[in-house]
Amino acid sequence: MEYLKEKILAEGIALSESVLKVDQFLNHQIDPKLMYEIGQEFKERFSDVNITKILTLESSGIAPSAMAGLLMDVPVVFGRKKQSLTLTEGLLTTEVYSFTKQESNQISVAQKFLQEDDNVLIVDDFLANGQAAGALVDIVNQSGAKIGGIGTVIEKAFQQGGKILRADGHRVESLARIESLAKDSIEFTEDEMHTHANI
């Protein structure tokens, strides 16, 4: 996805060899048109899968998921990191550790929103160690629904999450795959267009 890669190169900042800051367009300020194009790209990449629901995690997964849901005509559910007073019963829960925030969170999803006949597309902004996506996989497995695929906006391909999820048999589509953030430079892999075909 060329436009996304151009945005990452123009506005992303390699803060360290493992941290990419994209607060200009994805996880603090949002570029709605880019989110729409990301939604379009997810729709195309999963056009052969009959997705019935999108599952993401608050907060940075919501905007690309909402656009994908609009274009794919399916509801979006976002996992919550804190329990609300108005959402207490019938929850599926699991633990997710954030390396960026250095803390463990319980995430929860109301059971009623994931039915056994659902085919779920898991969407997140980043795929790094695979903690967040793995937690969403666990939630879907608890619900009895099927996982149609995993779509991530940016995959840090030098970390292990993508490898682990693909080894577990998941179809993972990442719209930009980063090979390296070393020396303040952002390098993409050369196979980012259709990663599932090349793994």
Add this chain to the structure above:
Amino acid sequence: MEYLKEKILAEGIALSESVLKVDQFLNHQIDPKLMYEIGQEFKERFSDVNITKILTLESSGIAPSAMAGLLMDVPVVFGRKKQSLTLTEGLLTTEVYSFTKQESNQISVAQKFLQEDDNVLIVDDFLANGQAAGALVDIVNQSGAKIGGIGTVIEKAFQQGGKILRADGHRVESLARIESLAKDSIEFTEDEMHTHANI
């Protein structure tokens, strides 16, 4: 906004005289088409104001804001309730108390995303006591940007937030205004279409 009111009546649940649960389409599961229509309605209601940026709060404000930003062709910024390790410098911060969650949160927005020549539309899912919207007003005031208006999806008109914000001179547009949640029944006000003209 008739479709929103129909959704609230069909799928909203009055949990108590002050709590309305809308997790079916707004703050846990999201109906992307409804979010798009909400974005369209905000665009129309603020069509006479030259909005340059939308400011909202994670997480439930993000989906309607992203759609409004797409249609109004402006970036969206969401205030964060926790500080990220990758977002530490140049932050505008304020406190917001959530009656629903019974806790106080510091919210923060990177200063660089609100410039003095910005005309900001503040968007949130609910307007009740006005804590969240008031915190976003405080953030914009700190930045030196102007506030073009405040758009909320659901206003609990029997609580004080809308009254306070309008008394402070803000233009507040709420797409559905609820008069009462008493006796497990959801009653709308009769003036929800153009609240700013009637106050």
